[in-house]
Amino acid sequence: MKKKPQFLIAAPSSGSGKTTITQGILRYLKNKGLQVQPFKCGPDYLDTKHHSWAAGNVSINLDTFMSSKSHVKNIYGKYSIQADVSVVEGVMGLFDGAKKMEGSSAQIAELLDIPIILVVNAKATAYSVAPLLFGFKNFYPGVKIAGVIFNFVSSESHYQFLKDACEDVGVTPLGYVPKNEKLHLPSRYLGLQITDSSQYNSTIEEIAIHISKTVDIEKLLELTKIPFQEPEVDETIERGNLKISVAKDEAFNFTYHENLAALEKLGEITFFSPLRDQHLPATDLLYFAGGYPELYLDELSSNESMKKAVKEFCLKGGRVLAECGGMMYLGDSIIDSDSNKFPMVGYLDQKTSMENMKLKLGYRKIHVNGNIFFGHEFHYSHIINPSMKFLVGEIYSARDQKLDTFLFRKNNTIASYIHFYWGEKNIMDLLF
Template sequence: MKPQFLIAAPHSGAGKTTVTLALLRALRRSGRKVQPFKCGPDYLDPKHHTLAAGQTSVNLDQYMMQEQHLLELYHWYSSQADVSIIEGVMGLFDGARKMEGSSAALAALLDIPVILVVNAKAMAYSAAALLYGYKHFFPEIQIAGVIFNFVNTPSHYRILEEAAADVGIPALGYLPEQPEVKIPSRHLGLHISAETDYDKIIDAAADHLTAHIDLEQLLQQTLRPAVAATAPATTPSTQLRIAVAQDEAFNFTYRENINALSQLGPVTYFSPLTDTALPEADLLYLPGGYPELHLPQLAANRTLLEQLRQYKGHILAECGGMMYLGESIVDENGTAYPMVGLLPVQTSMQRKKLSLGYREIHIGDVVLRGHEFHYSQFTTPPDITQTDIRVLNARNEILTTPVFHTSSILASYMHFYWGDQLTGLKTILGLP
């Protein structure tokens, strides 16, 4: 038996990320090995998880991943830890279509309990009705406890505790509001930067949580049988050389994508910001990130830009990586910075508009899944999608999202997941 649970909330903004980070750090400080996971496609929350837990966080996504692959990932990484914690996404029942891919659906699939974080700042006994609804709406899950957030007095908490008791959900404690543990945000979500001492913030959050929450009660409430698991394969099937861009500008990568690429050969890393020479590579992977925050430095690295223009291998570029391969990127002030120029596109941070959602791309007979999440836009809509390429959203509606595909390049605004679809990726890229 091991503690395993998913942290959820009725809605975004209830504080589940901060509670997750505090729990990860508090359990780590207690001497336990704790494995973090993230429900959904988010890149940024797992970075915070990894920092808090000292273990790399793993995404679990029922839209992008095949079910068996997801189960194998969860059981393998959980088997290596004393405690497993999944941070949910949005509200507990919010999915791509109704509940599909939601935190609740994931908890049901994995048969693990839910700890609900409720923003009770402006709520008293009415919490009973909310908790009753969440307990009974989807009987396939168990809500093992509730943490009331933004509650500043013991008298307020006593009312909430009574509400939880009347519904039959254990109240695990309350957290007073504490601005010192707020994590700065950026336009794509909570952000990690070199300027902020996140270890200090997470330590403060852990101190705050342990002063008000009974961790041992929480762990007892979430005990579940451990499942035997086997390690994923690690022996390369070929010996391609793979180079991945990784720095402050490009860092939106899934752990399992990199693990899958390692099946093709050794993976090395380079920085488009600071390196003046490309590694010897058969495949370049340019993931998304924040190139728009580093445009002068990227444009000034002319040596690397020229090497990329002359590169003869295969390239996979996603979102920020695709922008970097274009002719230029325009910042919020209207200044255009020259980029690689391999793609006939220009992108801009002016007139920002959120593009968000799951995506399924069909190229010939190959299907890859991923998601789109960006504020930048093309300066003029490019016509670069071939007739044999279709892009669908989670409702199977056809989209006009441009995709650039040649015998050696695949580039678009989409972030792909290929941890269980490496063969399809190889086919699209023309890799041996």
């Protein structure tokens, strides 16, 4: 069985710097001429985009809450098979899941049987990391800590205390990352990162150089070289004949790669821009993913011909799925944080507002049409006077608490704040 480096980068908690270190390592490996396959634990659709820029290869979500364990194993194998190195970035703290360890980075590492590289924030500690490392090493025998990288280290002498802790615990130290205020990923908007690849590229190059000076990445690769289990590949792909139009521009771009792969099995995908295009492509199914419509309200509102085309398609019974920002776009208007109102498509008789913003997020279970779908909710806006007569289904949290999140169906239009994951389901079961 072929061996190659495979590992999951995790941390004791959020804020440890694992995202910065992950992307620096991805770029370092890419610069060495290696074929790198990045993955992201959990539902984050922004980190995958930045992984792709850092590694030069599409990044894939691995989520054991929104999809089955067999699906996670299958897509990990499918995308890793051609890679020299597979790098998985964890989510939150190593053992943090939707319910205890369910959906956590630790669960995914155990499922894939890959070792963990722990990133520890050592800014205000020294030898006291020993009990922390001991706990993470021994708490759950189903995972293996292959090594540790210390972040925000002040000096080489500081690192010596940390190495002493590693030696006494029996964990391999792989180096440290000195604090550098000039090297940080671009700022985040409402908790989500936004930037283009050109702005991002120079920063990630500097991060890769900075990390490689004091982290032994070659040793990391050697420690994590393990047998790779090739997946069973089904070569028979039956493609449907639907014409599918997917909104994709600066305002609408929160998509899961496997969702698009599943849509490709139903037919031919055409991408279009509600910001710039004047007309819809010829289509049987229209998909508006979430995004940042609130940052482009004037442009979206001013594109009258596109708004008219979308509304006519909805009124004629065209099949539409609108998630989060897509749902906001289909409403009467969007009100910005300064109380300015911008008319939108006007198909859903409701408004959304960015006033008095409050975060609502979490995994969701959606019971509709006798099926259970899974997804994720993340938004700061709220609906004004929701169209209650069009409500369908029931929405539950990861802990099975019934929620007041809405799922609307008007004719053949499905709209909600939820970002659905249907990588292993047929989205047509939701629409019909």
